[in-house]
Amino acid sequence: MNTLRKILAIGLVGILTACTSDFEDINTNPNRTTVGDVKASAMFEPILYNGANAWQNYTWYWNNELIQFTAFTGGGTRQEHRYFIGDQNWQSVWNLYTRYTNNILHMYDLSVEQDDQSLQAIALTLKVLYMSNLTDMFGDIPYSEAFQARDGGTTEPKFDSQKEVYEQMFKELETANNLYASNPVFIKPTMDGMYGGSMEQWRKFNNALYLRLLCRVSGRTEMNVGVKMKEIVNNLSKYPTFASNEDNASVQFSGADPYRSQFTNTNENSFTSSGRKLTEQVIKMTVLTDNFGNQTYEDPRLAIYGKKNPNYMVNGVNAWKGTIAGCTEAEQSEADQGTSWLNAAVFCRAEMPGSFMDYAEVQFILAEAALKGYVSGGESAAKQYYEKAVTASIEKWADLGQYSETPVDITEEHITEFLASDLGSWDLAANKEELIANQKYLALFWVGMEAYHEYRRTGYPELTIGRGTVFNDYILPTRFAYPNTTMATNNANAQEALTRMGGENNMKTPVWWSKQAIESGI
Known part of the structure; x- marks a missing residue:
């Protein structure tokens, strides 16, 4: 606890998102290293806990409004659901993901120096988690040359194509999986509020994230994701992944300061x-x-x-x-x-977990993969994966039902009833792909930016764009634009990226893996 307080006080991670009214004040220079030569393990806790809170905040502030889970209709102060989004917002999102990655990489460097393979593996998993969200929000980004300014390298990194970014992320997930396989020891298990230092479960998260990203680019035939998906599904001893809700990548908050959820004091x-x-x-x-x-x-x-x-x-x-x-x-x-x-x-509870990824999402990924032939089993297997996914999602939320003002009790009979209903039945659905996507959308409630990413990939659910979305010409944002500071300080590389993506620096240019980009031949 004292270590964590000291780290927070000196701004190790450089972000505390507890004050939602000052959301935009979290901006700092993402290329500036704010940590010294500390123990790699001392960096882990604030990265994990603050990161989980940032995930919750982005769910509430960005994802829910963009993807129509919620809409701020109580006044004119917040208009994200009308796509009134500009440079300050783009800068804030860009900085959050890059700032965390910068600190994660510093933790990685220290873990190499200190021969801590557990944190080397975790750092690679977390790096991919944050950088995948950066590329999914903006498109082409610096990756191979990113963060070199920390060691006196370039301050104008090239922008890798999104295809190149994904290929590099896949390599780092492979490296992490191999590190986990060596059974490294997590030195202080009590510091790990997600898995209690279990390298087996961190390895499962790493490979679940692998499946998420393979699914993300599955519409791009040149990525040939079916080969890797089959390898993972058919070789779980080499690529173990989530097997139940017990493996969910959710940070558990004790409720004691500073181990508290983002919205603890929010009424x-x-x-x-x-x-x-x-x-x-x-x-x-x-x-x-x-x-x-x-x-x-x-x-x-x-x-x-x-x-x-x-x-x-x-x-x-x-x-x-x-x-x-x-x-x-x-x-x-x-x-x-x-x-x-x-x-x-x-x-708004101090103990509300912060979720990075769930077992239900993995099952939805496999349901889609089986339906499309990326993995074996066809529609029969797809149905089984789908029903496991829905069951897992409902069971996850059932555990939280006790905290409602009027407690909600969900039984196995309720789940069976839902799977037979017009809302959730596999057999009654005319479009199985749409059913999987729609139920995945609902299961991704309160899981970072995932529902927004998935909508752009699949086109589901069918959303109604309101008459007040004039700020982006009645187009749901296809990406966030590069911040003005990026355009000013690294213009040549950013312009090259925009040319490659086939559009202007706005919220109408589709990202490479999106349904829109694929169908338009970009």
Whole structure:
């Protein structure tokens, strides 16, 4: 505890995201090394815990608004759901991912000097976690020459193509997997709030992340991802991956300062009721309604994700209502009346875990892979993977149901009922690929930026773009633009990257792995 406090005090990681009202104030120079010659193990804790909080914050602040889980319709101060996003925002996102990677690489260098193979492996896994999000947000990025300024190298690194970035990330995940396989010892297991120092579970996370990134680029035939997916699935002794929710990459917070969740001191008003509300998109995907407007059935996770507005009734019964993502200011007042809220009782707890990746996501990846023939088994196997994925997601959220104002109890019968319903049934779905993507979208609720990434990859779920999204010409952002400082200090390399991506430095140029880029032949 004392070590962690000292590290936080000197700004080791350079970011504390606990104050959401000052979200943009976290910017610092990502190329400046702020740490000295400390023990590699001393860097691990703040990287892990602060990183998990940053993940939660980005879920709430960016992902939910972009992908229509929520919309800030409580005023004009936040307009991300209308795509009113500019340079300060791009700079903040760019800096967060690069700043964490910079510190992770410093931890790696120290772990090499100190012959700590456990932290070498973990550092490579975490580096890929952060850099994959950087490239998925911006497209082509510096990778092979990135962060060399730490050692007196170039301050104008070249931008690698996204294909090259992914190939390098795959190599680093392979290296990490081999390091984990050597059974290194994590020196202080109590410092690891995710896996308690278990190298076996860190290895599973590394390879689950591998599957996530293989899935991300699966639309690009030149990546030939089926070969690697088959190798992983058919050789779990070499590539162990998540086998149950016990393996979920979730940081567990004790609730004691400073091991507390991002939203510990956030009240319901500032968290959701005065602004961010659940959307029509979420409600229509989780609630069945009859011809008279009565809500006849709901996804058992919905009452954990959110809570009904007590003032909204349908035929005399309290019901779910979603606000309109991307609505105009003129539509805002009506759209907001009676809207359901995020479940602050669940999310605003000191012990609320921070999730990087879940077992459910792995099963959804394999369901899609089996359906498309990347792995063996065909539709029969795809159905089994799909049902395991949905079950795992519901069971994960079921564990959190006890914290709702009115506790939510989900049983095996509820899961069976959902898998037989019009919402979740494999057999009743005409489009199996869409079913997998839609249920994966719902399972990715509160998992970083993943739902946003997946929407651009698959085109699912079908979103309605509101009439108020004029700021990006009624186009859901396809990427974030390179910050002005990047364009000013590394212009030639950034311009080369934009030319390669086939567009301008804006939020309309698609990233290489996206459905839009593939279909347009970019």
